Amino acid sequence: MKVIELHQSATASNDRDAEELRKELKEKGIFLINLMSAAGSGKTTFLSSTIQRMPKEYTIGVLEADIASDVDALHIESLGAKAIQVHTDGMCHMDAGMTRTGLFAMELEGVDIAFLENIGNLICPAEYDTGAVKKVMILSVPEGDDKPLKYPLMFEKSDVLIISKIDALPYFNFDMGKCIERVRFLNPNIQIFPLSAKTGEGMEAWIEWLKNETENWKK
Numbered sequence: 001m002k003v004i005e006l007h008q009s010a011t012a013s014n015d016r017d018a019e020e021l022r023k024e025l026k027e028k029g030i031f032l033i034n035l036m037s038a039a040g041s042g043k044t045t046f047l048s049s050t051i052q053r054m055p056k057e058y059t060i061g062v063l064e065a066d067i068a069s070d071v072d073a074l075h076i077e078s079l080g081a082k083a084i085q086v087h088t089d090g091m092c093h094m095d096a097g098m099t100r101t102g103l104f105a106m107e108l109e110g111v112d113i114a115f116l117e118n119i120g121n122l123i124c125p126a127e128y129d130t131g132a133v134k135k136v137m138i139l140s141v142p143e144g145d146d147k148p149l150k151y152p153l154m155f156e157k158s159d160v161l162i163i164s165k166i167d168a169l170p171y172f173n174f175d176m177g178k179c180i181e182r183v184r185f186l187n188p189n190i191q192i193f194p195l196s197a198k199t200g201e202g203m204e205a206w207i208e209w210l211k212n213e214t215e216n217w218k219k
């Protein structure tokens, strides 16, 4: 497994770097998604289920960002997708320069969809444009329906909210209606997909969204 050690980019403007990276990805026809959530919300499990359900004509690459270890990247690679592991030198987020370095260290030839599995953290990753085309966040049922109230920025900035682990709803006091109401108050345009990566319930609607958005980006 290729593991790359990254340090915070020393450039003046992260937003400019992000715009440049997006432009370059558009030219190459690569749809980059910044996947964010708290630690353990189910990012890797969700990506695994996505890789297994997407039609084989889509080549998927995953940039795994963690403070340490390569377990997530090894798992993704075992499913037949391209994967690369980056370590962030203790930092709690990825910026556009780090994302570029990680992406171009992966063999990008033929990749249609690239996911950045960001560091598990509901706060810092929301503050940085990584150059991704879309921002997708996960909130899992065990975390609670009050998280939009406590960590509003990520909910405001995301294009898509995955409410994951819905198979666990019987065991937690998670009010789905209240959660969705709180999220829509912050971000009326956000797309919301409640699903379980474990049972597969709800995955189909997400897969349809991903296929449509990828095709739109490639036009």
Ligand SMILES: Nc1nc2c(ncn2[C@@H]2O[C@H](COP(=O)(O)OP(=O)(O)OP(=O)(O)O)[C@@H](O)[C@H]2O)c(=O)[nH]1
Residues within 6 Å of the ligand: 037, 038, 039, 040, 041, 042, 043, 044, 045, 046, 072, 119, 120, 164, 165, 166, 167, 168, 195, 196, 197, 198, 199
């Ligand atoms: N019941 C249930 N458990 C899930 C689901 N998705 C993930 N999990 C479990 O949640 C735990 C964390 O899942 P991961 O996919 O490793 O979460 P992650 O967000 O990638 O974690 P980090 O990379 O460490 O931030 C694991 O024990 C998974 O099996 C789900 O849909 N239902």
Ligand SMILES: [Mg+2]
Residues within 6 Å of the ligand: 043, 044, 045, 072, 117
């Ligand atoms: Mg993970």
